[in-house]
Amino acid sequence: MDTLVTIDNIRKVYKRDAFEVPVLNGISLEVERGDFLALMGPSGSGKTTLLNLIAGIDRPTSGRIVVDGKEISKFNETALATWRARHIGFIFQMYNLIPVLTALENVELPLLLTKFSKKERRERARTALNIVDLGDRVGHYPRQLSGGQEQRVAIARAIVTDPSILVADEPTGDLDAKNAEETLELLRRLNEEFEKTIVMVTHDPKAALRAKRTLHLEKGLLAEGQYGHAVEEVAG
């Protein structure tokens, strides 16, 4: 396996008025291609910030982030947006679908930034919806779908451009147990069958169990393996 993400001594400090709030304090880590990494930790530990940095929606105060051979920490806003469109698929806790668009149109959205024809876009969006088993819901609006179905549409939107990495921020946080299970199973399939690299933030030890690797963050520092035992205990 080769390294897809390299994070080298990353620091992130937020400025709140006159105060500086350090969130990440010199984290280094590598994510292999095809990995399924779970980031866990208490609120404020910096796991979402780390996820945002890997996804290129936030920039580090210092340090280096290299994804698929590109040092994205040096990119400007415009370059980052273009890079995200090609390499990142987002899955949010609250699904964040566009309510005025149908499931098919929501999934098609990232493809509007490509040069595909309308027919090609629609075909790809249908394929993505079929993968998440929602091929019969293409014309439904988000309000006409259950929470679990909405999250699956969001996953279809995340995979439709065939990105290098899927980043998921608490993907089961707003779902009941059954839908959470289905969503996690879908992520596992995407990782194993479609060889998608996934980085997932979660509070849920059961969710973390689906990952191949779990990292624990505490006060902006990494504690690899520490949480693995807890996860295994829950699973047992």
Place this chain on the structure above:
Amino acid sequence: MKFANLIFRNIFRNKLRAFMTLLLLAAIFFLVATLLAINAAFERNDTGGTGDRLVTQSAFSLANMLPFAYEEKIRRVPGVVDTAKTQWIGGYYKDTRNNVALMAIDPNKVESVFPDYKIPPAELAAFEADRTGAIVSQELAKRWGWKIGDRITIKRQIFPFDPQLTVRAIHHHPVQKSAIWLQMPYFQESIGNFGRSDMIWLKVAKTDDMPRISQEIDALFKNSNDPTETYTEKEFTRQFVSMMGNVKVLFMSVSISSIAMIVLLAAITMSMSARERVTEVAVLKAIGFQPRLILTLMLTEFASLTLLGGLIGIGGAVLFYQSVDAGAATQGLLENFRIDPQTTTICVVLAALVGIIAGGLPSIRASRLTVVDGLRRVV
């Protein structure tokens, strides 16, 4: 074009709000189009004249009449082809709402000085032969069912005189659609042979000579008790309109206030709409939409909304004034009133600008929003 669906869906994401906003925009632009068209009509001063006429009136005001003797002196000015004394009388038919532009004229001068009234020769001859005869407009005849030979009474407005007239001719003037002519002798006899009239019209041989002729005429009476001012027909109409006060400034003020009001109202609506979509904008940016694209999409959406509302209002105004006789409704003030192409263009541009101005700030804010801030705000 591939973003058209997204823009369209966002415009109508809150149907009630979109409908109410469109209704408000349509109403405001109907009003603005009307006011600008009235201003344009005044500016145009479209009297439908022949272009070769001058009019002499008192230098003091139209209420000061000029002695009949002036006519002969004016006629002798080189370049003057013919002259006609006229007198504004005004009045209404049956009801005070039915105002007419009643004027007295030397009966034998209608054809030579006012050929643009297009009167059949036989009817004109009948008018000249009947001291109480009247020439009425085709529109008035149609409106009130007048026919040749009908007896009509016009009620007084200025002078103590209710003319009882017989319709002898029907004129087909393209603009003066509420004009009625009666004979100057009948008017003079009825008010006691005053021997004065408020205007003397003159036809010139060459339009290039008009400035010289005007100066010569006014110089003739400069030191008399009744000095004159001589204008072209267009200038005269402009002066006449200005007697109503500075209507143009008033209408422009109302138009500008209306536009300012709609900009503020649209800005509130658009700010609400943009604020509701902070998370959505953040998601769009996360999946790769550039800030410039977000700005373009939102501005296009807001400008489309105001443009659509504007088009409904402007289109409504065009159709409304095509189907309504504004001349009759305004007692002849707005004859031939219409929303002209220039006014339509101005209003359409204004409608789009309202969207861009009102939606500018929320769109810029949305485009500058960072993904992290946008997601954090609701999630």
